[in-house]
Amino acid sequence: MSTIKLSEMTQSQRDRLAFVELRLRFLGEIRRQDLVARFGIQAAAATRDLGQYRELGPRNLDYDTKGKVYVRGEWFRPVFEFPAERVLTWLSQGFGDSEPLRLRPLMACEGSILRSNLDLEMLSVLTRAIHKKSAVEISYRALSSGLTTREIVPFALADSGLRWHVRAFDRRSGEFRDFVLGRLDDASILQGPVADHERPDQDIQWNRITELELVPHPANVQHPDTIEAEYNMDGGVLKVRARAAMAGYLLRRWNVDCTDDHSLKGGEYHLWLRNRQALYGVTNLVLAPGYGEPSKEW
Incomplete structure (x- = not known):
């Protein structure tokens, strides 16, 4: 059982461990160099951070000796509680300062966005597939056809200003399309190669x-x-x-x-x-x- 408590850490420590979790959860991997490059710390300090995170989430990461990279564990369970909007901001704009804490805002702030039913684990399947250039099998609720199962090759997230989509090649229609994240019912990464015509450089409208x-x-x-x-x-x-x-x-x-x-x-x-x-x-x-x-x- 971990003897480390987040509440006893400095904010900079929490920042780095939150970064470790974000990389593992949504990209599926992290290297010491990722911490070194992001926070300007020494390699030894990055090793300590990874060790501390392992204490907090013992089953959250494994070490791939062949690839020399820490990878997401099969029994991953989040340590940090991230709002979906924060995760999407990180994915689209980079990692900001401080892991999310439930603090009062500095001033009254309200938004006009309708919250969608976005499952972060399904999002993590898509982001890991994008990172690894893999295909994904999804259950998707379309307006025209209802709930269907299809295979897509995702390569980018897109914010329409009203809701988030994933841009992907749809093997069912043979076209590049947008899929609303809130309409996903299930998702799993598929093994096997991606064909040349499914790659993002073939998406004329995107490029x-x-x-x-x-x-x-x-x-x-x-x-x-x-x-x-x-x-x-x-x-x-x-x-x-x-x-x-x-x-x-x-x-x-x-x-x-x-x-x-x-x-x-x-x-x-x-x-x-x-x-x-x-x-x-x-x-x-x-x-x-x-x-x-x-x-x-x-």
């Missing part, structure tokens, strides 16, 4: 970068300088570079009028897409407000 030119809405905004200041526009234009696979989400989240004649009415439409032709060939434009079909000259 294509489009530049969107957003301007104050000509009809709905009485004082365009207000919008220009809010978005720090340069010469009355905000240029946004986005992956084609993410463009529809961005335009929907910010209520960008994508009609060719800026004809959408309503106070929610503060922005208009000036260069509609930039969206030619983008596949998820059902999300883009007012886009419809591109004009014939495109």
